[in-house]
Amino acid sequence: MASVTGLSNPRAYLLDNRRFVGIMFLLPALVYILLLVGFPFLLAIAFGFSDVTVGNTDLSFVGFRNYEAVWENNIFRQVFGNTVMFTLVSQFFILIFANILAIIFTQEFTGKWFARFIFILPWATPVSLAAIGWLYMFDTKLSPVDYLLLQTGFLGPDGVWGPGRNLLWLARPALSQVSVIFVQVWRMTPLATVILMAGLSSIPTDILDQAEVDGSRFMRTLLQIKLPLILPIMVIALLFSMITMFGDMTVVYLLTRGGPIDYTRILGLYSFQIGIEGGNLAQGAAMALFAFPLLLALAIVMLRVASRAEVR
């Protein structure tokens, strides 16, 4: 029998239920977070308070013993310092380069598409491949960089950095740190740039046209209009980049394994070496967890700054 509305089937289906559909949409993300983030995280906490090793997988509670051991470990202190230093220094350069590049790439010029494509490559390349590439660039004997320096007279018997024919990029304490930071900056700058570009192109053209009619020149527009307006997104970019950097171990693992001595050893790498390679799961977990409160606090502070700087 036809109803007044002319609809033959006035029943509500399950997919008409907004609540149900909402949960369905969230489900994949929830599963991902619970299985691949939540579970390992809880496991790490459990490991950190136990005496579990690769050889003995019985979990027995040992309180804060692992954390005490880690804290008294001098190498750990240096590793922690390295991690903070590498993160801060590389972020400093990433921020500067990303800003400059984002401004260049939001201008109009011929070949922009190609330039953007080339530029995004470091980020699109798998870290391991990129690190192996750089391993070759920094090679003790075969380094093309050294070769260029030799040809231009910076290296060699009469060079300012001579008399050696090689700089030994990854073998000297300070230079190895510079090399690692350089690769991190090279690899992380594109992402930050893309985020900043999105921020810059979200500034309404009216605002920029207005600034131009108001008589503002390039630097004033940049410092007083563009940068303040992209500040929130800049903070987010910085946060992403810092968290990635802080937890990363691939680059140093492939380039230096933490050496020479401990100069390029960072938290992610060290906890991997202790926990997995050394078999002391409990201490490795405790070590990795040291970063957690720090990053959590960082994230809270930066997100708060970002939302405060948000003006629209």
Place this chain on the structure above:
Amino acid sequence: MGAIFMSLVELRGIKKYFDKVRAVDGVDLEIDEGEFLVILGPSGCGKTTLMRMIAGLENPTAGQVFIGGADVTALPPRKRGVSMVFQSYALYPHMNVFNNIAFPLKAQRREKKFDRRAIRGKVVDTARLLEIDMLLDRRPRQLSGGQRQRVAIARAMVTQPAVILLDEPLSNLDAKLRANARDELKEFQRSSNITAVFVTHDQIEAMGLGDRIVVMSDGKIQQVGTPQLIYDDPANEFVATFLGSPSMNILRADAWSFGFRPENFLPKTLADNPENSRIFDYYVKRVEYLGSDRLVYGYIRGRDSELTLAKVPSNVRVSLDVDSDYEFAVHNSDIKFFDRVSGQRIEHQDLGGVV
């Protein structure tokens, strides 16, 4: 030779093509000092592009822009002595009202030698003039639409520009506020005697504000003149039908068409000069009561396919019944004739054989 009176802004042969699109297609225009000039046209007619070329935000494909007698075609906006109010107001969202108004002064402080105290003085004076001096510490998002518009105008005025360009600045205000803002804007322009170029698609704004109106369509100027001239004496069919609400009735003959405005099409009993009027047999199909007017839909007998409207004031006591015939009259001088091909106005034609 030598013009004794030089207009403040002069556009000569301005064209702007975006690839194949002819946004502005050959515009010559002179704007006099102290004038309130309105550029009126439907969206996409090139009016905003034309204004952006006066501001220097867009470079013309061809032609020249003169301001104060100097060729500024190649100069950037900051060297033209113009200021602008955008449709969105484009207030800097991260600056308070004071800093918004002060921004152009600070940006031009070196050229114009403003010191800090002079800037403060100018900002406060301008804000007081626009009655926003109590809002100087607020951020744009804390302001109402009307207040934002005033801040944008204050920012445009504070440098005492030769010309102020306004791009549909009233269209973001709600209808009630708009009439008020229109009145204030006109009053403000008159008292400060600034030259204003105002772009709009709203004919009521244009008629109400403009000393002169430039009607644009398809990148070309259709007519320039006082509001009255443009309304009563349109140069072509486009201008005739674009202005007026509802728009002019147009009826086709072979080589030409003729038109008359709905408000000039009245029952014969109301015509004040029937002997100089053209009388039509009018069939009334439907009547809308609009309060102050009655809008009558119908057609002239013999021209049943052409909907013809009449606008009859409500205060005249004449009964108009639906589905009835009446005699309606239009004064001869209110009938305009247009060439069917070019759309241009032509002289009076003999209507004898047509209706």
